[in-house]
Amino acid sequence: METRIVARPEFRLVGHAARVPLIHRGVNPYIQRHVAALPAEEHLRLEALGDAEPVGLLAVRADLDADYDEGSELTYLHGVAVSRSSPVPADLDVIEVSAGRWVVIRVVGPHPQILQRTWATAAAEWFPFNPWRLRPGPEIVTVPGPTGDLGSPTRELWLPVEPA
Template identity: 45%
Template sequence: MLDRLNQTMEHIEDHLDQVVDVAELARRAATSEYHLRRMFSALAGMPLSEYIRRRRLTVAGAAVLAGRESLLDIAVRYGYGSGEAFARAFRAMHGVGPGEARRTGTALVSQARLTFRLTVEGSSSMRYRVENRTAFTVVGLKTRVPLVHRGPNQAIIDFVRGIGTETRERLEKLSDQEPRGVVAVCDDLDPSRAEGTELDYYQGVITSAAAPEGMTALPVPAGTWAVFTTSGPVPGAIQELWRDVFTEWFPSNPYRSRPGPEILRTRMAPGGAEADAELWLPVERDTAAKR
């Protein structure tokens, strides 16, 4: 998998002055576009589109300082429809406009080329199981929240606090399938998974019952799920589990992510600082994987 990702990185470098087709990148990585975007974001710490943009502006910055081409020619070569659009993007990354950078020779920001390598730690293992599930329904309360990679998500905290005890008890009585009890469900995430992009967030249950008045139903088709468990401080342990799944488990196992909701069951320890958590992710066999 890492070899294929590095070949994909080479293809990006060779086409920075052209339209980079994500479908072609996924083909070279021998995976789906969906999984490539999610895998890259987890490994690189930024969305694939952001990496490509920053690499373009890095090499464009070198061309600006070299002074052999007009600024408009550089803008067009790296995919900007006008000098103004190029100047805005250039300033957003480098903190200075291209004209000023050329006149003053000021220092610019450089996005390094990414290369993926395997780091062997060997002392940790992940607890997981794989389940094939028939179709089911998530029933609960829904809101739209921003994605937060690290630290508390205040929008989720405020939403959960606003759910009354009576409503939560009604929800719990509807739960009749695993994972049991009230769960957190994330759906309709932006493919980039960039910090601040929005997603649908549910406090709900897995059930065969119809949604009561005032609640929302999310039908989930049959499919395969990878189920991971962890224990530790919240939210850090859960956020680290999600990261480790994509940086360690997927590259080591013949599965890839598929579209679908992510389900988290959390059981808080006394005091509320730590929890036992179970993370359900939709997956499918990676038929291109060579194991």
């Protein structure tokens, strides 16, 4: 598992949010419908607003149930990261993110299966053997651009961590 630890100052996640149920396996149809309902121009507008790491379009899960129970509700945001000083259009939803560290896991393979498998592997094999634990904050996945190979894209899974 290819990982790195990144320290980030405060930033914001901005985009279009929806409350959806947590689904552990396969494509989440609620998220799929939410993203599909956005016009192509909106993806381009969001990308132009992004000015912070993680870069590009992002799939964000926030307000997750502490036990990750299947069917529990979470906030899903399709958007970008912006610095605290960047202006945000009034029609976008905002998630404030506090300063902290993140474990960034490189994920290569078909979506969403490889991402779900990577999360499970991190929980079972990476966290128990590393001096980090999850801290409160959103989970972020980078989304490959429109020219990426969607059958086998490279993504990054960003999980908020703190020393164990």
